Amino acid sequence: MVRQSATRRESGGLGVTTHTNDYVPHAAGYVDNEGPKIVTSRFTDRDSHTLERFEATGGYRSIRSVIAGSPADAAQLVKDAVLLGRGGAGFPAGVKWGFMPPVWPRYLVVNGDESEPGTYKDRLLMEQDPHQLIEGCLITCYALGLNMCFLYVRGEMALAQERIATALNEAYEAGYIGQNIFGTDVGIDIVLHWGAGAYIVGEETALIESLEGNRGMPRLKPPFFPAAKGLYMKPTIVNNVETLSNLPWLFQHGSAAYKQYGSEKSPGSRMLAISGHVNRPGVYEVEQGVVTFRELFYGDNYCQGIRDGNDLKMFIPGGGSAPWFFEDQLDLKIEAADVGAAGSMLGSGAIVVMDETTDAVKACLRVVRFFARESCGKCTPCREGTTWEEQILQRIYDGHGRPEDIDLLLDVGSQISPGPYPVAGWESEGMTPVAFPPKQTTICPLGPSSVAPITSAIRRFRSEFEAKIPDPDDSNSDSTNAEVGS
Ligand SMILES: Cc1cc2nc3c(=O)[nH]c(=O)nc-3n(C[C@H](O)[C@H](O)[C@H](O)COP(=O)(O)O)c2cc1C
Numbered sequence: 375m376v377r378q379s380a381t382r383r384e385s386g387g388l389g390v391t392t393h394t395n396d397y398v399p400h401a402a403g404y405v406d407n408e409g410p411k412i413v414t415s416r417f418t419d420r421d422s423h424t425l426e427r428f429e430a431t432g433g434y435r436s437i438r439s440v441i442a443g444s445p446a447d448a449a450q451l452v453k454d455a456v457l458l459g460r461g462g463a464g465f466p467a468g469v470k471w472g473f474m475p476p477v478w479p480r481y482l483v484v485n486g487d488e489s490e491p492g493t494y495k496d497r498l499l500m501e502q503d504p505h506q507l508i509e510g511c512l513i514t515c516y517a518l519g520l521n522m523c524f525l526y527v528r529g530e531m532a533l534a535q536e537r538i539a540t541a542l543n544e545a546y547e548a549g550y551i552g553q554n555i556f557g558t559d560v561g562i563d564i565v566l567h568w569g570a571g572a573y574i575v576g577e578e579t580a581l582i583e584s585l586e587g588n589r590g591m592p593r594l595k596p597p598f599f600p601a602a603k604g605l606y607m608k609p610t611i612v613n614n615v616e617t618l619s620n621l622p623w624l625f626q627h628g629s630a631a632y633k634q635y636g637s638e639k640s641p642g643s644r645m646l647a648i649s650g651h652v653n654r655p656g657v658y659e660v661e662q663g664v665v666t667f668r669e670l671f672y673g674d675n676y677c678q679g680i681r682d683g684n685d686l687k688m689f690i691p692g693g694g695s696a697p698w699f700f701e702d703q704l705d706l707k708i709e710a711a712d713v714g715a716a717g718s719m720l721g722s723g724a725i726v727v728m729d730e731t732t733d734a735v736k737a738c739l740r741v742v743r744f745f746a747r748e749s750c751g752k753c754t755p756c757r758e759g760t761t762w763e764e765q766i767l768q769r770i771y772d773g774h775g776r777p778e779d780i781d782l783l784l785d786v787g788s789q790i791s792p793g794p795y796p797v798a799g800w801e802s803e804g805m806t807p808v809a810f811p812p813k814q815t816t817i818c819p820l821g822p823s824s825v826a827p828i829t830s831a832i833r834r835f836r837s838e839f840e841a842k843i844p845d846p847d848d849s850n851s852d853s854t855n856a857e858v859g860s
Pocket residue numbers: 458459460461462463464465467485486487488489490573574575576577578579612613614615617618818819820
């Protein structure tokens with residue numbers, strides 16, 4: 375079943391079922407490497423998105439065996455595996471599932487909004503292996519004793535929409551979704567819902583609002599979290615696309631096999647989307663907590679070094695919301711807990727690498743501008759504060775900044791996110807560690823996200839900001855820059 379909530383979309387397109395394999399390069403952006411293949415095992419097959427390929431490679435076997443057992447056993451296996459959510463917060467899926475009160479109807483909502491700057495791994499999962507995601511949804515529905523799942527996919531992801539629509543039709547036709555699936559008395563429906571293309575709708579309560587047909591603005595939490603009162607005020611689990619895509623493999627091989635990969639704190643693999651100034655950017659599936667950033671950026675098996683042999687200047691370890699890392703953090707293992715303790719976050723697994731030629735002020739402006747434009751406007755510190763931040767940064771970049779602007783930027787940030795902000799390298803700077811997430815005066819973390827690039831850039835590259843600000847006593851001073859480009 376396909377439906378659309380878009381207000382920005384101009385044409386229809388409901389129920390599109392065309393295979394588009396012929397005109398799109400296969401798995402564009404995916405880089406095959408020696409890491410585990412828990413969610414990307416079919417990515418090198420040209421027909422990875424088809425039911426035929428999925429079934430020939432073990433697809434829909436896990437759900438059959440899950441249905442033969444009890445829902446409680448299925449939920450326990452996910453808990454045992456310590457499957458951490460891949461949407462940003464890294465919360466264990468099995469624990470979250472346990473928060474649902476015994477109230478029906480209840481819902482599963484799959485978060486396929488993926489809009490964090492630098493993130494493009496869920497899109498690949500939806501385009502390349504939609505049946506894997508659908509099987510993950512079916513397993514979750516059965517484990518949670520519910521029969522209605524909504525797959526919310528970002529509006530701009532046309533190929534993902536088409537492939538999921540096709541896969542849903544195939545699975546309905548085969549009797550894997552709908553009433554009496556696999557000949558049992560279990561009934562599960564999955565609805566594909568097209569988003570309108572807004573970053574904030576990736577926040578789970580804004581997504582729920584959007585699904586209900588309202589403007590996509592976050593709800594205040596607490597008092598209610600979606601697991602207790604979510605969609606239509608009924609218990610709702612919101613999980614990320616990658617989180618659920620792990621389930622077919624996990625149930626086929628068991629939690630012990632899953633935990634052989636990764637570290638004790640973060641078992642399994644992680645899809646990392648790397649962009650920026652490396653020689654081989656793309657999406658890599660790597661073991662969590664095993665590979666370091668240095669290995670990832672410089673290893674032959676991964677990104678093969680910084681472009682033109684340049685030095686690294688900084689990198690964002692977990693999407694635009696994350697405080698920046700520098701050379702000193704290169705030997706950290708890529709794992710949520712370690713990255714958090716070092717003053718940033720692994721977030722959505724989007725890593726942006728910037729080399730020595732990068733203008734720190736420009737990079738900061740670009741990220742802040744994104745948050746200013748994507749603020750939903752519901753709370754004043756974010757709506758007004760992000761706009762102020764963008765305007766101040768723009769005038770500094772344009773060469774019209776005032777000497778007090780640097781401190782003003784930090785002050786505006788502290789109105790959105792009071793108190794010390796997590797920064798990388800707190801140890802070497804003799805500071806008390808402040809772990810993610812920061813404090814906030816806002817309803818959701820989007821506002822504080824705009825503070826991360828500002829704090830990072832000013833702490834490390836204050837002199838670059840100062841160099842762009844004309845000396846008020848010098849009438850010949852001109853630090854004018856060109857317009858910020860792409
Ligand atoms: C501003 C903002 C944007 C977010 N965008 C996404 C997103 O695009 N995809 C996603 O899965 N989670 C996103 N999240 C996190 C979700 O709110 C939620 O935690 C997640 O979908 C839960 O899934 P998981 O437990 O499987 O990680 C976002 C959070 C915030 C605050």
